[in-house]
Amino acid sequence: MEKTISIEIEDxxxxxxxxxxxxxxxxxxxxxxxxSNSGLGLSICDEIIKxxxxxxxxxxxLNQGTKVIVSIPIKGVEGQ
Incomplete structure (x- = not known):
């Protein structure tokens, strides 16, 4: 099973x-x-995460908020 780190951001x-x-x-x-946003922020974040x-x-x-969950696999450092 692959280990991951998850970060949750909620507003x-x-x-x-x-x-x-x-x-x-x-x-x-x-x-x-x-x-007034450019529409690039989440796109850039998604590319980096991928x-x-x-x-x-x-x-x-709607009218309650948003939760973003980012999950990234934990990789070992080569040579260790």
Missing amino acids: NGCGIYEEDLPYIKEKFYKGKNSK LHEGSMEIKSR
Whole structure:
């Protein structure tokens, strides 16, 4: 079984519309609740996490908040 490290980040903000969730990791996508962002942040994060063979899961409920779970496998250092 592969060991992983998981980081959970949760807020109690306005949440993300359910119809936006499938697209929020796409470059330049801005959901209904986005005010002035470029639409690049989650896309860049997702690419970096994938480079480390990890995953990012996003769960959100409107008017309740959002939870982001980042999981990355723990790899041993070569030679040890």
